[in-house]
Structure formats: C-alpha cells, structure tokens
Amino acid sequence: MNARLWWSGVVLSCLAMAGCESSGGKGDAGTVVEDSGGTRGDGGSGDAGPGDAGTDPLACEKQHGVCAGARRALVDGAYEPECTALSYGADYESSETRCDGLDNDCDGVTDPPKESRVTALRGGYERGKISSLRTEAGVLVPVFDGAEEARVLRLDDDLEVQETSSVPMAWVRTGTARQYVRSSKLVRTSEGPALYYSTENFLVPPLNAYLVPLEANGAPKRGPDGEVLEYRLLDRPTDDGPTVVAASTEHDRLVVLWTTGGPLTPPIQVMGTMVDSKGQVLVAPKALFESPSGWTPAPASALWLRNGELLVALTEESGSGQGTVRVRRLDAALEQVGEERSFTTSEQPVPQLVDLGELAGAPLASPVLVWRSREAPESLRWIRVAGHLFEGGQPVTWLKDTPGYIPWFGAFVDDGVLRLSWLSRFFEPGENNTPLYWGRLWTQDPGDAPVERTPGLALMPLNEHAMWVLMEKVAPRRMATMYTATTDDGQFLDAVRYCTP
Template identity: 85%
Template sequence: MGLALLLMTVGCGSSGSKGDAGVVEDGGPDAGPDGGNEDAGPGDAGTDPLACEKQRGVCAGARRALVDGAYESECTALSYGADYESAETRCDGLDNDCDGVTDPSIESRVTALPGGYEGGQISSLRTEAGVLVAVFDGATDARVLRLDENLKVQETSSVPMAWGRTGAARQYVRTSKLVRTSEGPALFYSTTNFLVPPLNAYLVPLEEDGAPKRGADGEVLEYRLLDRPQDEGRTVVAASTEHDRLVVLWTTGEPRTPPIQVMGTVVDSKGQVLVAPKALFESASTWTPSPGSALWLRNGELLVALVEESGDGKGTVRVRRLDAALEQVGEERAFTTSESPVPQLLDLGAAAGAPLASPVLVWRSREAPESLRWIRVAGHLFEGGQPVTWLEDTPGYVPWFGAFVDEGVLRLSWLSRFYEPGENNTPLYWGRLWTKDSGDAPVERTPGLELMSLNEHAMWVLMEKVASRRMATMYTATTDEGQFLDAVRYCTP
C-alpha cells in the first residue's frame, strides 16, 4: 500500500475585470509544458513574460492581473482566481495552493504527554465549542483540552480527581471516556488501587468548553457510578442522549475465585441507579470473558460486544441485544477471532435502515500466529450479515484501530505497528498511520512517509470530525524530546 495522493491540474485562468484589476488575454506564447518555474519572477514563467510564478493546480495558465495600470510584480489571488489559497485549507478536490498536491493531510502537535498512555486513559469528543480531549497525567487533576478545528489548544480546564478532593490514597485510572449525555458532555473514568481492587467509577458533568460543572456551593459536580470492593480491570461505558441513560460494564471474579462474569448497571446522568448491578454473561468454558463495547440503539435497546479469550491466541466476540432492564433479547451473534480483537460497535444511523439494521461491528483478527492481521466489519448483525475484510495488514505489523461514523459513512484509522529488538534486547516500536473510508482504498497518513517512532503503549487512535469534509486522527508519538499527542487532519470525499 502506498501513499494515495490525487494530483489534479485544473485550469483557472480568468478573463474580464476584477474590480479595477484585469488579466491580459494575449500576453505572449503559452507557458512551457512543465508549467514554468514557480520561483521565477516576472517574465521567467516559461516563455510568457506575463505568466504567473505558480502554474500548477488552480494556478495553471494564470497570468498577471493589471492593477491600476500596472501588472502585478508577484501574482496574488487577483491573478490566480477565487479558488487560490496561499496555504491550502479547503477540502474541495482542488490544488488550491498550487504546489502539486490536492487536499493534503496536515500534521499538528497537540500537547506533550508525560509517560506512557494506554488506550483507556485519553479520549476525545466534539462539542459545540470545539474538540475536547481528556488527558490524565497521573496527578490529582485531569486536563480537558479544548481544540479548534485546526486542533490547536484554545483552552485547558482542570477536573479534580476524587482522591485529590477527599485526601484519599492516590488511585490508578484504568479507563476514561468523554461521553455525551442528555445533560451535555461528561467525563467518565474508573479507578483501581494500582491494578488491584477496589474498582470505582465516576461521572463528571462538563460544560461545552470542557470546564467541569459546579453546584450551588461552587464545588465540582461528580457522581460515583461504581463502588466494587472485590473487582478490578477495565470498564466500558455508553451513553444515550435520548433516554438519559448510561450503561457501565465490567468483569467480576478471577480464576482463583470463579465464576468470572461480565457485569452491567444502568444509571442516569446524575448517577441515580436505574438498573442495579447484575451478571450479563458467564463463560460456559474456561475462557476468560470481558466487556468489549456497548452501544445504545435508536429503539432504546442496548447492544453489547463481549470478548472471550482462551489464553493461547484464540477468541470469540459475542454480540447481544439487551432491553432497558439489561435482559437479553433474541439470539446472540458470535464471531470467531484471535486474541485482543478490540471490538467496536457503531451505528450508521437512520439512513442505513431500521434500528437493528444500522449497527456494525468492527474488530481485529488473524487465523494463525504466523498469518496477517485483519480488520473486519460486519453489518446487519441480526439478519445474518457476514464479516467483510477491510484490511490485510503488512506481515509482521499489528493494526491498532479506531472507528468513526460520519453522516452514515464508516471511517477507520489505525497505527500499523511492529517491533524489533534494540540494545540489550529492549524492544523498539515503529509504525505507520493509515485511514480508510467505506468503499475506498487505504490511504497512508504517516507524517513525512517515514516510519514513526512509537512506544509500547501506542495501541490506540482517536478519530473526530473537525469540520465539513475534514476528519482528524490522533495518536501518541515518541521523539527524542519525549512523548506527544499528535494529530493528522485529512479531507474526506
């Protein structure tokens, strides 16, 4: 797979007047076949003394405008036309800045990240005020960054952690996620005592700009959703904006204290329990179950993806429908996979059909230890829909993906990562960044097209729509200066 760049050459020569400026129609012979020298001055663009410096893209054929009786000494938009931009910002299928590249990807550095960040410790959500990114630094406060559509930080808010406010022992954040509830955006996070029980989970309501909401006493509002003295591990959360409900899933039990069960509870946006904690699934084998993903449907039902892993490279993803009381509805779908399938449930929306027809499941798999890694997608989950392979990754690489639905279109982004032994057999991680839209070929987005230096925690990406026809994928990058949250913005069809 190579870089897919569409190079378009579009004529945009103008005629007539532009205010008091005009473009001469017969300034000499046509420019040369190579489009002229973009760095040349007047009279040096090809053989035409009136040709503009830039001759690619929307600048092809451009001639110097006549302004107040004199030709522009250096061509501007008066000469190049309305589609010209000195630095390309539009997603319009044109080479607006005339550099030979149409709708280029744009890289940016969002913020520094101290230490390693695992997939559950950073999340994003677009609001009316911009793109929010929640970052846990291991301190007593979380940072919520508000980014503009160019992914530049405009504002930073602090969200005090529960243990910081109460003076309790410091906890370890296992999972976090920015969600949109019926009351607006909120930050969900779960904690353990450094990977051992107890398991706690909290919900902090946020303003649209990411600042935590406060009560009448000025204190930050925070609702405890879980208090599980004997449990630990990652949690899964999903919110419904239509019905004021959040579901939280987690695992209870361990091999020494069977059975191992996937548990669930439903609360409202103020933490009031609607469905008390109950067991949703218990493995009939010795395989270990865990929650993978959850999705509220438009008919008020809940979809959950549960993962069973054998411990020797085999796995199963089970998709079940649940009603509002977390009782199973109908038969489940089961998909054979490998270890760490990291399933994600998404809804393509009403344009894709009825509430049970529009959900899709995305997951990762491989058939044997030496085979390629795949990313697979299955739709029409309860109508017999079969998996479709979206990606067969390069041998030796492992894809860590994110998925996003944009106006009914499924879009994926992934870090394709591999490692090699370094000094003293310390693993060195490298990778490439890719995106793919439904029906299109994968496109490489690796900055500079050079292998990126990654670390052992670079096993996730975030995706957000930042403007019309512009998506962003965010990931962690490692350099000699440290670790950073980086982003690549790119145009969509």
C-alpha cells in the same frame, strides 16, 4: 528483508497509486485586461518569473493546479508585479485550507494533510484511558497525567489547544488514599458532555467509577456552593480491571460494564449496572454473561440503539491465541433480547461498535461491528467489518496488514459513512533485548484503498502503549486522527488532519 527497506518500497507504490500529485485542475485564473501579444505559456514549472513561462511576459510565477495558465491582472493601469488572487482566481489560496479536490496553493499537491503536535503526555496512556468528544465549543480531550487532577483540553478545528480545564480527582475531593485511573471516556448525556473515569488501588480492588458533568468547553460543572459536581457510579470492593461505559442522550441512561471473579475466585462473569446522568441507580449490578467454554470473558464495547435497546460486544479468550466476539441486545432491565451473534477471532480482537444512523435504515439495521483477527497461514492481522448483525450480515475484510505488523484501530461514523484509522505497529529487539516499537499511520474510507498518513512517510518510533487512535470530524470533508508519538523529548499527543472524498 530489513523492515525499513521493505516499507520504502511500499511507500513508493502507495504514492504511485494514490495520485499524490495535483491533477492540474484549473480554477478562475483571474482577468488579464491587456494582451501583450506574446505566445501563451504552457503552464511549465511552478515558480517561473515573468517571461520565463513559455514566451509570455505576463505569465504568473505559479503555474500548477488552479494557477495553470494564470497571467498577471491589470490593477489601476499596471500589471501585478507579483501575482495574487486577482490573477490566480477565486479558487486560489496562499496556504491550502479547503478540501475541494483542487491544488489551491499551486504547489503540485492536492488537499495535503496537516500534521500538528497537540500536547505533551506524561505516562503510558494505554488503550481505554484516552478519548475525545466534539462539542459546539471544539474538540475535548481529557489527559490524566497527574495525581490530583485531569486536564481537559479544548481544541479548535486545527487541533490546537485553546483552553485547559482542571477536573480534581475523587480522592482529592474526599481526602482519601490516592487511586489510579484505569479507564476513562468522554460521553454525551442528556445533560450535556461528561467525563467518566474508573479507578483502582494500583491494579487491585476496589473498583470505583465516577461521572463529572462538563460545560461545552470542558470545564467541570459546579454546584451552588462552587463545588465540582461528581457522581459515583461504581463501588466494588472486590473487583478490578477495565470498564466500559455508554450513554444515551435520549433516555438519560448510562450503562457501566466490568468483569468480576478470577481463576482463584470463580466464576468469571461480565457484570453491568445502569444509572441516570446524576448517578441514580436504575438497574442494580447484575451478572450479564459467563463464558460457556470456560474462557475469560470481558466487556469490550457498548452502544445505545435508536430503539432504546443496548448493544454490547463481549470477548472471550482462551489464553492460547483463540477468541470469540459475542454481540448481544439488552433491554432497559439489562435482560437479553433475541439471539446473539458470535464471531471467531484470535486473541485481542478489540471489537468496536458504531451506528451508521438513520441513513442506514431501521435501528437494528444500522449497527456495525469492527474488530481485528489474526488469520493463518501467514498470521496476517485483518480488520473486519460486519453490518446487519441481526439479519445475517457477514464479515467483510477491510484490511490485511503487513506480516509482523499489528493494527490498532479506531472507527468513526461520518454522516452514515464508516471511516477507519489505525497505527500499524511492529517491534524489534533493541539493546539488551529491550523491544523497540515502530509504526505507520493509515486511514481508510469505504471502497477505497488505505492511505498512509505517517508524517514524512518515515517509520515513527512508538512505545508499548501506542495501541489506539482517536478520530473526530473537524470540518466539512475534513477528518482528524490523533495518536501517541514518541521522540527523544518524550511522549506527545499528535494529530493529522486530512480530507475525505
């Protein structure tokens, strides 16, 4: 069956189950101080004029949602010629902004999502190269689309760009040969937000990593002579590949993980080092893991626990579709603590560690692992979640994606609640067998069915690098998910803000 026709049926079913139409909730419909004696309208269609809603000449134009039953208020001895909040009541908004479970603007849709185009992107922006971080000044997003600098965008709660700061790249500062950013992440350190990024010489050694402290608005901090502060964290002449970083605000520690070795230069090992927020080495680079099966290991995610331990998720892949995710606790010397947990997966499980926080209990009870797996016989892609990792907690399946679609997800903890968002992507051969990528955007909260957030509910054109989403809480009961979108005009960072239960 054609993928687009098949999905249209899914969309219709989703809309039928999701209750997209207003529940007709009614707020304070204003005060009518005089009754014309007409019969009260029954809240008919949305834009009826005076006298058109039933037989009531004082009925307001809008009759959906909080406007149901609204009649014109008497103001200075005259009825409002066009109803305003005086008639519709305190819950009314001309353009809906609240997440209160009501149809505040009376258009028949309750708590609608809002889409926005954040900025144009130049380059592929593969997974692991883009991130976001909320500060008291807004949401920060770094964009590496130039050879000489990174742009750090400061977004407001509507995810509109309010300010752009420039962070010069290390090779510009030192006057050395250009490098290429391989991994980056905004982190929260004991000194405030900081931009971490690692570089290579076009996918070959050497591997370097840097930390740039930032102000709350995203501008780089500067020294007494006005120079941009920057600390080198890694200098590995023979290593390459992506890196993983995690920061502890309480203990002033950062850990950096990477892979060393290769098929021609065994053994292949996961390495780690620990530094403080000014780049001072606390634990020198050391080998943390080597695959006992001979598969290729790689660091995937790292998380500082509330007890001061470090939790790391490592992947092993066979190269033939099989994989394993290993979760280990490490102490302040990067030595293993206790027994590890392992989970059998398929290729590219892309695991992510998050912490539910104190609401979930003790420090070892609150970490959660989210990952992806492909299951036989239908080759469905599943998103699985496991909590109580060191108390025997077993995986729970949150999602079984449509056959042929691959979910690329992000996870976010909001006041002890785990929330997910993902791009569900597939490809089909185009002209000269060039792959064409398409997809849909989804979100899911615990215990609820997935909700489609695709703008316009039509398949989105994507590119081969659309393998990530970013999630941030932008207001009470309001989340945002950001992703890369493709149009005839190029690549863009787009966003959808939506209400949560």
